[in-house]
Amino acid sequence: WMWCFKTFFPxxxxxxxxxxxxxxxxxxxxxxxxxxxxxxPLVFVTLSCTFRYGRDDMDVMGIAFRRELYLAxxxxxxxxxxxxxxxxxxxxxxLLRKLGNNSYPFFFEFPDNLPCSVALQPxxxxxxxxxxxxxxxxxxxxxxxxxxxxxxxxxxxxLRKVQYAPEGEGIAPSVETTxxxxxxxxxxxxxxxxxxxxxxxxxxxxxxxxVTNNSSKNIKNIILSVDQxxxxxxxxxxxxxxxxDIEDSGDSxxxxxxxxxxxxxxxxxxxxxxxxxxxxDGKLKHEDTNLASSSxxxxxxxxxxLGIMVSYRVMVKLIVGGSVSPLRVFxxxxxxx
Numbered sequence: 006w007m008w009c010f011k012t013f014f015p016x017x018x019x020x021x022x023x024x025x026x027x028x029x030x031x032x033x034x035x036x037x038x039x040x041x042x043x044x045x046p047l048v049f050v051t052l053s054c055t056f057r058y059g060r061d062d063m064d065v066m067g068i069a070f071r072r073e074l075y076l077a078x079x080x081x082x083x084x085x086x087x088x089x090x091x092x093x094x095x096x097x098x099x100l101l102r103k104l105g106n107n108s109y110p111f112f113f114e115f116p117d118n119l120p121c122s123v124a125l126q127p128x129x130x131x132x133x134x135x136x137x138x139x140x141x142x143x144x145x146x147x148x149x150x151x152x153x154x155x156x157x158x159x160x161x162x163x164l165r166k167v168q169y170a171p172e173g174e175g176i177a178p179s180v181e182t183t184x185x186x187x188x189x190x191x192x193x194x195x196x197x198x199x200x201x202x203x204x205x206x207x208x209x210x211x212x213x214x215x216v217t218n219n220s221s222k223n224i225k226n227i228i229l230s231v232d233q234x235x236x237x238x239x240x241x242x243x244x245x246x247x248x249x250d251i252e253d254s255g256d257s258x259x260x261x262x263x264x265x266x267x268x269x270x271x272x273x274x275x276x277x278x279x280x281x282x283x284x285x286d287g288k289l290k291h292e293d294t295n296l297a298s299s300s301x302x303x304x305x306x307x308x309x310x311l312g313i314m315v316s317y318r319v320m321v322k323l324i325v326g327g328s329v330s331p332l333r334v335f336x337x338x339x340x341x342x
Contacts, residue, residue: 048081049150051143052113054120056312058136058237074138074310075119078150079111113142115166120311122165122287123297125235125245129279136237137287138312140164165287168298170340175202178319178338184220186325191219197321203340206295209269212319216264223326224258229319231272233296235284236314245282249273249296249317270319272296284315299340 054075093101097110124137146158181196194217204210212229231250237243250272258264274296277283284297300314318338 047083047146047148048109048144049078049147050081050111051076051078051145051150053077053141053143055139055141056120056137057134057139074312075116077113079113080150081109081111081144084109117303118305118307118310119166120313121168121298121300123313123315124285124287125313126278126281126283126285128281131281136313139287140166163289165289167286168301170203170205170298171301175340177201186220186222189220189222193218193220193222193224193323193325195321195323197319199319206298207271207273209271210319212268212270212321214264214266214268214321216258216323218258218260218262218264221260223260224264224323225326226324227254227256227258227264228252228322228324229254229268229270230322231270232318232320233272233284234316234318235282235297236316238311238314245284247277247280247283249277249283272317284313301340 052075053073055071055073057071093110101108101110120138122138122140124135124139127135140163142162142164144160145154147154177199179196179198181194184193184195186193196215198213200211200213210231214227214229216224216227218224229252230248233247233249235245235247237245250270252268252270254266254268256264256266274283274285274294277296286294286297288294297313297315299316300311302311302314316338317340
């Protein structure tokens with residue numbers, strides 16, 4: 006026996022069945038989407054990837070606030086080839102035995118250039134669907150695949166595509182800077198580094214900070230933050246920078262002194278659930294999710310078709326005595342999966 010997901014439409018008496026609804030984006034491996042459709046007189050199945058940046062009821066002059074990034078259609082019934090001669094995966098073979106002769110297998114392969122499921126978190130007071138990249142499998146009964154589809158003859162299943170973390174930890178980010186001040190003979194030297202480049206959800210980020218203050222200035226405070234950068238590249242190239250974790254250390258470094266310390270950052274969705282505009286991994290219905298994973302752009306893929314691109318940076322700021330604005334020492338970029 007096996008676990009499987011299904012969605013059912015009682016008036017038509019047919020349904021979709023599959024082993025999983027979560028798919029990942031690998032660098033060198035193509036994911037196969039495999040399902041079974043259980044009986045319908047004339048059935049077509051579509052796999053679509055849609056970028057939504059407004060509610061369906063906000064149409065202006067006939068222009069919908071959504072764009073279809075990908076659409077593929079398969080005819081499921083009548084089958085185009087003998088079911089017994091077709092090539093079935095192990096999952097489909099089990100489902101065919103379980104569901105009987107009125108079930109028909111089909112395949113979809115995710116193209117390399119499709120984005121992952123990402124959504125911008127709405128505010129608690131927002132209503133309607135959120136700005137998101139969504140995947141949907143839809144089966145419908147119609148006279149042809151181009152005919153008008155009635156809602157009562159349609160059954161839908163939402164999918165989620167997440168980013169697969171690359172192998173290896175990459176080169177550990179490290180940045181250092183030297184700053185001279187007026188009326189000070191010697192400079193301020195600051196160095197910061199991370200243990201690695203790739204981190205996973207729920208994993209602490211250790212930031213190593215070294216300060217050598219040979220200047221006459223007093224360092225009053227050191228502030229660290231992890232920022233999420235979400236670029237909506239499809240229609241406007243808007244960029245949203247949101248702080249997902251901050252550490253106000255209160256550490257000071259007097260003139261002629263040094264400081265070496267390791268700070269621990271832990272960006273979590275649990276601490277940002279009420280903040281509007283935070284990018285999240287796509288979720289299915291009421292399942293929990295995470296902060297959106299870093300986007301990986303494959304060679305030859307245009308960034309404009311990725312919908313929402315996400316990246317993360319670690320920032321260190323020093324509050325210098327007698328200075329109007331804080332001294333931003335550096336930015337370190339990391340991958341978060």
